[in-house]
Amino acid sequence: MRKRIGAAMVGLAVAGTTLLATGSASSHGYTDSPLSRQKHCANGTVTNCGDIQWEPQSVEGLKGFPAAGPADGTICAGGNSRFAQLDDPRGGAWPTTKVSSGQNYTFRWTFTANHRTTDFKYYITKNGWNPNQPLTRAALDPQPFLTLPYNGQQPPSSLSHSGTLPSKSGRHVILAVWTVHDTANAFYACSDVQF
Structure with missing residues (x-):
């Protein structure tokens, strides 16, 4: 009996170490400037959000967007059906952040556990x-309007960087993609903005 319990404990320790080494359990983040849909759910501005209200940092899916990554229609949830409420357009009623065409905007990520990073794309x-x-x-401009290479470095717990917003008018969605350097995943955040 002791041998079985000991073997089970060793197996759990190995699995936990492997999970931590791959980064799946330790790398999480979201945008709070502009406010992302997951942050609106977490701070209670938007209700009926499901599990994302407790885990705004967990919108993780396969990297390689737009050639790979989440399927169309599941992009805001990172392809994760657990957070499907983020993909619901809610009749265009998601709260917006006011922005201006050509504005030098400061984007900010909050990381609950940072990770080595390839880049940030918007x-x-x-x-x-x-x-x-x-x-x-098909709803997105094909090229990111801002790319910030991070060359495998690990960001601090909060990271801000600036970029010029493109010329737009009316309501839009900004998709932020944080590509993790040493796993197969990236983190996704959709922010509704009003030009």
Whole structure:
């Protein structure tokens, strides 16, 4: 009996060490400037959000966006069905952050556990996109309007960087993608903005 319990404890220790080494359990983050959908859920501005209200930092999915990563219609949840409420356009009723075309905007990520990073990329919806539909690649400008290489470095617990917003008008979604350097995943955050 003791041998079985000891073997089980060793197995759990090895599994836990492997999980931590791959980064899946230790790397989490979200954008709070502009406020992301997951942050709106976590701070109670938006209700009926499901589990994301307790885990705004956990919107993790496969990296390689836009060639890979979450499927169309599941992008804001990072392809994670547990957080599908983030993909619901809610009739265009997500709260927005006011921004201006050509503005030098400061983007901010909060990390509950930081991780070595390849880069941060920011995409925005095209003029004429449909805010009543879940986000798809076809709704986004094909190239990010801002890319911040991070060259495998580990960010601090909060990271701010600036970039120029493209020329837009009306309501849009900014998709922020934090690509983790040494795992197969990235973190996704959708922020609704009003130009």
